[in-house]
Amino acid sequence: MRQRIAVIDFETSGITPGRDCRATEIGVAMVEDGRVVDRFQSLMNAGVWVPPMIEQLTGISNAMLKSAPPAHRVMRDAAAFVGETPLAAHNASFDRKFWDYELARLGLARRQDFACTLLLSRRLLPQAPDHKLGTLTRWAGLPAAGRAHRALADAEMAANLLSHLEGTLQRQFQLADIDHALLCKLQKVTAAKVKPYLRELQAKLVV
Template structure:
């Protein structure tokens, strides 16, 4: 049975998808049994304006998007790359709404759930200084994946974090690497109840 998970990240020009707020970059890291086995990245030209603040944060400029593929091309490629692989993201509620919105523009709909490394880190690593992706990566000394707030670098960083969380769960509870469905279940229970949840799953 494949234990592959597609960890995705979007860069966007705003917080909520709509006519004037779209994805400007997507990155996907395919994670399988603790290592990244595939990558996809593309800038996206949806004809929207990137405000200076967002440009400073991401390094993605309006000039860079001029020759980028339109969403109909980039998102179709990303959707084919992911297929029916289970999904994960850091702060998945953000990436999920852009994934769903951009798929809807193609007449497609998501079938798989999202695991959220932000929610999981709050439960597995409550002692962390905070649960931002960059903070966790530095605190855990995860491998450097490149510039923060670029889609593939952040997707790979979230994938490294997910590997760490799976390993931590395995060390603490003697379980195999938690699969995607278990991760989705764990992010809905409190930190105090994770052991009880895993015991119920094993039973």
């Protein structure tokens, strides 16, 4: 049995959230027992200008955002959709800061930790050519969910990767129940100590 986890992805107008840099799209893929069971996606108009380079990367234009629902409404709906479900993202440090910033504008605060499929893949899939989401998706033979750098497609690919990582833990270390807390602990273990850490955990479960 695998715990239900909300995998999120933001497209944004820049790198660091602030007055002139905001989220432009959010996607959430709910994954449970190795498959995506629910989804949330919306463009979000925060009144910011999207630079041409980012518009070209994401395909999200300033014209598209003009007709998008306001950011505060989208984030309120996204927060309600996620609720208390544990969170994950690929390169979670990026998505976490936008999630926290947008929630703070609503007077809300995150209670859950983020599991990071980038950190986890570095520890569990060291043989991969690199640990970009697209590379890992192709290398592991996972489904391509749509255009890269669109929020829901990236969230679904990260959700599929998360399920693959959980399966890797189950197959290699016979860990029957993979919960979010274990993933968050594992991503903090140095790569060299991952196998000893998991073998010790496995031994405790056998005893």
